[in-house]
Amino acid sequence: MQHYLTATRIDVLHSPFVFELYQNCIAKESNLGQYQNIEKIREHLRSVQTEINFEDFGASQKSRTVTVKELAKQHLKPARIGQILNRIIQFKNYYSVLELGTSLGITACYLANSPNAHLTTLEGSKAVWEQAQLTFEKAELGPKIVSQLGTFDSLLPALIQKQPQYDLIFIDGNHSYEATLRYVEMLSPLLSKNGLLILDDIYWSPGMTMAWRETREKFTVSIDLFFIGILSNRIGQVKEDFKLRVW
Template sequence: MYFQLKSYLTFLFRSQNQHGLHSPFVYDLVTKCFYDRSDYKDYKLIKNYRNDLLSNKDQIEVKDFGAGSRVFKSNLRPVFSIAKNAGITLHRAKLLYRITNYLNIKNALELGTSLGIASSAIASNRTTQLITVEGCEETARIARQQIKKYDLNNIQLIKAQFETAISQLSSNIEQQTTNNKPQTSEKFDLIYFDGNHQKQATLDYFSKLLPTAHNNSVFIFDDIHWSPEMEEAWEEIKSNPKVQVTIDNFQWGLVFFRKEQAKQHFTIRV
């Protein structure tokens, strides 16, 4: 907890708002998306989806992968408590929806479905096709129920460990490259990394999924200030030669690959 407080104070000291942004792309993203105060009709679905989970008192047995939980001491957890403490906040869910909408995301991948709150934010824009991966059987079961209840037919939920799902995607890319086939079916406009908050795992996922990005893709990493090693992972990602623009908004790290952009790193309050 002390580490995160120190990190947040450092973030506040370094951060800025839209003023002084010398990148037109980032300035427009911040002013027209991050700071957009419009009341989108799709917010209602996201809010109802989340509130539904917050009223669910059923207990499920959760299998944690990666760094585990700082909140829960037992693997037997009430659904409402998972939604409240481990799920994305409504504020963040709305921001994720706006990013998906603003960047015109068509094909998205999510690592870490949990109960599917972030999934609903991405897929509320019905033109977006989302593949979401969850390793825990019970949370995946609840997410499937919710996805079906809210008719989010543009979500494909895969129950598998991240390594298995990523290996399959990487294998498809390699096969297409070998056969000189178009790779559009395996390119993602957005990848949302929300699970296994450990340095090496994060870097491995990033490295293996890099071939699935195109010039206008965005990768979003959750909890980049979770721990010293997650901050180290974030610094390594920023230094990757294929990464051109990054935005640190404390909770998330956004990565862009736009070759036409000068390499720049931003720390922005949202």
């Protein structure tokens, strides 16, 4: 509610870069038909009673048995956020996308569902990763997605060597202050000239809030959408932080 009340009004938004992004990707309602298949898969996952062993390499570090249904309800970004990410990738015609935290693969499908996009997505929990492979098969997005199993820390060094540039990097795993700052430091040099780094769950905990506030100081433009934070290092842009509404 506080975010909603203090967000910048679109009619006073003076940055052409942010205005364009807002009009075309954040506020715009796209043709939802293109996402029907992904949302059908989400619906199915929300009914799967199969129990799997979720090894948590994230902030809680507690491994446990969960049903696929529980993960689908608790871990995945809502359709609205997936669609914003997808519209950004389509509008900017991005090619290379990296996601930290695949989970069951639903947001990954949104990230890969653009004509030229190629996604690399990382997941540490084996049983969860296996479920994501089923999602990618069903979505028929297999050839556009490289889905790697392993912890972020074990996979990132080789990945950075192999592919040193990304147009969009989405960090959605290991939501702790220290890990978030570390990934941002490792990954921000890989952003292409017009690239965007997006952090998820920026107000999930006091640690994440602190990580978001510190990180946005290192970028020229930050856009706080409450659920996610978008960062850009555009050359020639005056430093500015925006707070905008998603709904």
